[in-house]
Amino acid sequence: MTEQQRQGTIGVRDAGPEDAEFLIDMLLEAVNWTGEERMKRRQLLRDKTLSHYVAGWQRAGDLGVIAVDTGAPAGLQIPIGAAWLRRFDSHHPGYGYVADDVPELSIGVAQQHRRRxxxxxxxxxxxxxxxxxxxxxxxVSVEDGNPSESLFAAAGFTVVGRNGxxxxMVLDLSAADA
Known part of the structure; x- marks a missing residue:
């Protein structure tokens, strides 16, 4: 987190089953990254490849975190972003599928909170x-032109393939520590 965020306005907590609806919202943010509404919620939920990034959250092996604005009145924590990992198999791959034992990253931040x-x-x-x-x-899968590509590159991801x-991109977590 940035210095401003460390001062108490933004916190991070683990994602739980109660966050399923918010993860759908953040998946929509990721899909509609251009700022235009390329897909609506109902379309996303009907799309078999996209919906399986969130369907049945939180199943065994799912791992996620939620960014929350802790500066709301009465101590409310308002979710503003999420990042989560989910494993897929070769019979039902995600867009960034590499192998059954490599979970795929999804990340979304509410548009008004980006670039912070x-x-x-x-x-x-x-x-x-x-x-x-x-x-x-x-x-992770990142579309051409998506500014998140620089975020992933800065985190240590490298391009390993192309899908449409x-x-x-793949990140070796042990190499990211070095």
Whole structure:
């Protein structure tokens, strides 16, 4: 997190089953990264490839974190971003599928909170939890032109493949510590 965020306005907590609806919102933020509404919630939930990033959250092996604004009145914590990992198999792969034992990253930050270091903070926290859970590598899919590509590159992801108009990137968590 940035210095401003450390001063108490932004916090990070683990994602739980109660966060399923918010993860759908953040997946929509990720899909609609251009600022245009390319997909609506109902369309996302009907799309079999996209919906399986959130369907049945939180199943065994799912791992996620939620960024919250802690500066709300009465101590309310308002979710503003999320990053989560989910494993897929070769029969039902995600867009950034690499292998059954490599979970795929999804990340979304509410548009009005972007470019404040929240995504980087979410990634650092999630990757620390992933390492503690024995996860060695993480993949992600990023569309051409998506500014998140620089976030992933800065975190240590490298391009390992291509799927349509998107790069598949992988992060070796043990190398990220070096």
């Amino acid at each position: 270091g929240i995504g980087s903070g979410l990634l650092r926290t999630l990757f620390a939890r992933a390492e503690a859970a024995g996860i060695r590598r993480v993949s 108009n998107a790069d598949t």
